[in-house]
Each structure stands twice: as structure tokens, then as C-alpha cells.
Amino acid sequence: MAELPNTTMANECKVKLKSKDDKIFEVEYAVAMQSQTLKNALAHTGCTDTALPLHDISSQILAKVIEYCEYHVNAANTISEKDVKTWDEELVKHMDQDTLFRLIVAAKYLEIHNLVDLMCKTIADRIKDKSVEELREIFHVQNDFTPEEEEQVRRETKWAHGE
Amino acid sequence: MADEEWGAQLSEEVWRNILERLSVAELGRAACVCRLWNSIASDTELQINAFKAPWKLKEIIGRPSSRSFWQVTSLSRFAISHKLKRSDTMAGLAIKYQVHVTDIKRLNNMMSDHGIYSRERLLIPVSKPDILVGGTCYIELDINAKREVAVLYLDGAPDGKPGYIANAIPEKGKRRLLESMRRSLQTDDGTAEYYFSISNGDLRTAFAQFSQDLSWEQRHVS
Numbered sequence A: 001m002a003e004l005p006n007t008t009m010a011n012e013c014k015v016k017l018k019s020k021d022d023k024i025f026e027v028e029y030a031v032a033m034q035s036q037t038l039k040n041a042l043a044h045t046g047c048t049d050t051a052l053p054l055h056d057i058s059s060q061i062l063a064k065v066i067e068y069c070e071y072h073v074n075a076a077n078t079i080s081e082k083d084v085k086t087w088d089e090e091l092v093k094h095m096d097q098d099t100l101f102r103l104i105v106a107a108k109y110l111e112i113h114n115l116v117d118l119m120c121k122t123i124a125d126r127i128k129d130k131s132v133e134e135l136r137e138i139f140h141v142q143n144d145f146t147p148e149e150e151e152q153v154r155r156e157t158k159w160a161h162g163e
Numbered sequence B: 001m002a003d004e005e006w007g008a009q010l011s012e013e014v015w016r017n018i019l020e021r022l023s024v025a026e027l028g029r030a031a032c033v034c035r036l037w038n039s040i041a042s043d044t045e046l047q048i049n050a051f052k053a054p055w056k057l058k059e060i061i062g063r064p065s066s067r068s069f070w071q072v073t074s075l076s077r078f079a080i081s082h083k084l085k086r087s088d089t090m091a092g093l094a095i096k097y098q099v100h101v102t103d104i105k106r107l108n109n110m111m112s113d114h115g116i117y118s119r120e121r122l123l124i125p126v127s128k129p130d131i132l133v134g135g136t137c138y139i140e141l142d143i144n145a146k147r148e149v150a151v152l153y154l155d156g157a158p159d160g161k162p163g164y165i166a167n168a169i170p171e172k173g174k175r176r177l178l179e180s181m182r183r184s185l186q187t188d189d190g191t192a193e194y195y196f197s198i199s200n201g202d203l204r205t206a207f208a209q210f211s212q213d214l215s216w217e218q219r220h221v222s
Helices: A007-012 A036-045 A059-078 A081-093 A097-110 A113-127 A132-138 A147-156 B003-009 B012-019 B024-030 B035-041 B044-055 B067-071 B090-097 B101-107 B113-118 B171-185 B189-199 B203-220
Strands: A014-018 A024-028 B059-061 B078-083 B121-125 B136-142 B147-152
Touching: A014 A036, A024 A059, A036 A097, A059 A081, A059 A097, A059 A113, A081 A113, A097 A113, A113 B012, A132 B024, B012 B035, B024 B035, B024 B044, B024 B067, B035 B044, B044 B059, B044 B067, B078 B090, B090 B101, B090 B121, B101 B113, B101 B121, B171 B189, B171 B203, B189 B203
Parallel strands: B059 B136, B078 B147
Antiparallel strands: A014 A024, B078 B121, B136 B147
16 A cells, blocks of 8 residues: 655645545645544555545535634644634534534544534533523434433422523 | 434534533533433533532542532532631631621531630631632531531641541551550540541541540539
8 A cells, every 4th residue: 555645745645535425625635634534544545546435424514624624724823722713603603503413423523623622512502591492402302201200300400490 | 314313413422522511500401301411411520520610620529428519509519618726706707708707607507606616617608709710629528517518728738627528547547546546645445436536537636626625624524
């Protein structure tokens, strides 16, 4: 198998990614390295012209992931932490729940830890101030308690409701 | 894939990453959503971290007898341990810690101001949360307050730790301590055992209590 590209080659290497719906995206090597999964894959294949297939990620979501990684690769040394934080917040501000979930699944699959954390923080922020019923609706969670279990849990956490 | 299925796609690990960012009250509500959320939100480590977070506490040592201890976000959970000196007065303490005398008395179940002379230490209510930042608290069942409190020692680690819920002192160490106590107090085994148990093995505390009791006896027994 081809060896891991040395630094000069790495700078010129372009990584091709194929989404679930067969769209090809081309990214810089450094951008792809933000993903631990891609990093490991490329360690095996070296710099290759073959597109890496990402069977579970749609082009819409992959575009967002790449947008995040491209910004963060450049931001690493040049942009202040505060500005990076603002950019992150803008990215997720109007994201619907469905996109958030798809993005988090993709980020987890690609092992982009910063993106996973950003997604988790965003979802946690949306949990605040919501009632139990609202939470089930927003996150499409099934109530799998038996009536007795639910009553007990409500009783144990009585102090947390009705604030 | 339909909207409804995405929630199920998230692994427990991811839900944990999300729920561990919640406050104590939010965790309480999260525990009612479904079984998975319940098992994560009920995790002790998660609850302790959520308890510490609003006060920016560094560490909590000791564990309460019930999990409900972690489920309250209020300064009433905390107290400062003040080791009493002969020169202390209730008014002086109130000024020093910027609290009301009545609040100190209430916390320590004191009927009158004179209780100050028969005690080793008083718990002082925390009025300013700043004092907790970066601090270490010890969970104690205070004999006077008659409830569990997260205690802050302003001058570092507690000495003797009266009432501290600690691990049991290992038997070998206990015997040595008991012997040392018997010699220091110049008393019999039974008496030494008694003072050992009420001081949780701390010689200084035992000695102080012993001399207090001795002088009380001398004053009241003809």
C-alpha cells in the first residue's frame, strides 16, 4: 500500500469524499485531518485519487461538516477564540432539530471531536426551560416508562418541575 | 430517514455528552423523559458535577447518605466551619462572616448565645457564593445542625473532622490511637473508648471534650 504522504506531499494532497447521494467533495489534506476517521483511513491508503465513500452522510450534511472543518483549520492560529465561538454559534443558531441530529451522527462517525462537542452543547441549550412533554416532542423520544414507573420518577423529581 | 428515527440514532455516549451539561433542575426533568435519559440523568457522577457547577467548586469530599442531597441548588447546602476560640462572641462572628446572629443560632440549633462556650466549632451560613469558587467541601453530618452539610474550611483541610462521615478507622490503627488516648487522658479503658468514639479518633478533640467535661464535673458535683 502507498505510504503516508510526507509533509510536502501532504500540502498538495487533495482528498475526495463521496456522499450517500454520490456527490463528490474535494478538500485539502489538512481539512480532512480534522476527522480522526479520515486520518486513519488515509494512513492506510495514502494520498489517493479514489473518493472515500461516506455511505451514511448526505451531501447536505457533508457540506456543513466540510464548512466547519475548513473554517477551523484556518482559524487554528489566526482567529481569536472569541471570534471562533461566535462563528460556531452562528452556524448552529437556526439549525432545525433534524439537521442537528444528522450532523451529530456524521461528526461522531467521522470522529470530529470539536464538532461533536459543539452539537452536544447546542442540543443541551435547547433542553433548558422545556417541560418533559416538550422534550419528548422536540427530540422525538418515546415515553417508555410504565405508568407506575412514570409516577415514581415524577414523584422523585417533584422539586424539578413547575419552576 | 424519518425525523422520528434520528433521536434513536444517537448512542448513549452522545446523550451522556449532552445531558452532562445540564443543571441540577434540568437533570431532574430529563430523568422523566424516558428510560435512557433517566439512567443517564440518575448517574451519581453526573449529579455531583451538576451540583458543583453553579458554585464553581473544585472538589467535594465524602458522600451524603442520600442522593437527594445533590438535587438542591442552594447556599443552604453549604456552611463554613469556624473553630471557636475563648474570645469569640456571637456578635463578633456575625460581623466577621457578615451574617445574622439568628442565622448562626438557627443553623447550630442554639437556644441561647451561651452555647458558644460548650462547643468546638460552629457552622456559619454562607452568605456570599464567591467564597465557594475553587473550594473544597467536606460532606458532614453535623451533630448540632442535625443534617448533612457541605462544609468549607477556610484555613485548609479540617483537623480532627468532628462528625465527618469518614471510612472506618482500621482496627490496628484504632487500638494504637485508643492506647494513646488512654494515656493522655489518664483514664480507664471504658472512658477512653467513649471519648474515642465521640471524637472520631482525634486526640485533640477528645482531650478538649474531656477537659470540658472534667471542669463541668468539678463545678457541679460536690
